[in-house]
Amino acid sequence: MKKMSKTISKSTKQKSRLSVLIVDDNEQITKLISSFLDYSNHDCTVVNDGKEGLELIKTNQYDSIVLDLAMPECDGHQIIKTLQKDDPDQLKKITILTASNINDDAVKKFKELGISGCLQKPVDIDQLLSNITKASS
């Protein structure tokens, strides 16, 4: 058990420090992702409101963004739509992480918009981190 944990730990720890924004209305999830990103030596900003998330994306520079789709008020779709209009370069930094059902058409659509990745919860930590890193490059 101990050995296996060590292996996971080594593979997920990254050398370059990334600045990551997490936009998700589920506070528990954002706290946990933030903890593991912190553990992996990345800087993490958490926001539990879509509108605030959009403001932060507009006013700050992040290397990577983790975005939930289903949120009250301003949801992930709206954030994507606004960025598509105002700052399409930000779209490639986005990894969608959602518990909603997403069909193939939607995944294709997101890809066409330039979004880096689209993951459905629950997702393996390695896969999430690999997507976050990929989105930053």
Next chain:
Amino acid sequence: MYKKNMTMEEALIENLVLGNDHKESMKTINKNLLQYGLTPNQSKVYLYLTKTGEKTASTLSKSLNIPRTESYHLLNSLEQKGIIFSIFGKPTRFNSVPIKDALNIIIDNEKNRITDLELKKEKILTLWETIPKYVDESEKVDGNKFQILQGKNSILVKIERMVKNSEKDLMVLGSDTNFIKFYHTEFVNLLKKTKSELQVLTTYSKKGLFPLEGLPMNNIKKLDESNRHNFSFIIKDDNEVVFFINSGSPELMAIWTDSKSFVATLKSLFKLIWRKSPYVLEKHNKSNKNMTGDYEHRRREIEQEKVILDYLQQNLMVNKDEKNE
């Protein structure tokens, strides 16, 4: 053939001339001709001539039970429109142009009239600019204007202008049967082209969504069935709204206003329903059981939390062990 003293028109209605099968068709044609700009009596005279052939004004007047002076007036106006013609002789007889040609003639006339209006528009506007203004601009009040729109066309003109002039956002709420009414109109095309942020709330059925084909699906949310007959409205930016009225009459009616408080109230209502409604895209996979969908959503969230917790726990254990060593 038909009863004594009965006019041709009455006979038509009694189905003695054309039979029961054609009664409804005649009624529909008559009704549609009114939309081509004919008055009820003009339509009656034209159809009578088309069905029965060449007639004198006197015969026509008796058969259709129209006063002689009015029948001359009607025949004159139809001749001016180019859909009937007179045959010289004593007395003068009248006959009609075949219906297909007559419809084309009316359409061409209407097209020419519109081209003429377009040409005159520039002239009027240029002249208007030369006239000095007497209105104090500072006294002009924006907002709180109301307009009642009656009929599909006047509503269409208004909503198309709203979509065209929108700069920020467009919120559209209505049942799929409402959208079908605007299918094949410029309104749906303009919605597809708009640069404003578009949000559409509609009742969803595969059959009913085809007028919206081409609109980004992530701009469309599903309107709850309980709201489908209650209200329909379109909001442009923060300054205009068209609200449809269900008056029970077949003709569409709506109210347009730029009242800020009205727009703000409807906007809040729209946002509230939007927040609670699922995306059409999500619905494809969800089946009708919302409860199952919510449960599945929550289950995935919890499993995600568990995955991260396990990871953190394992790594914390490793760190602790490393320290102890």
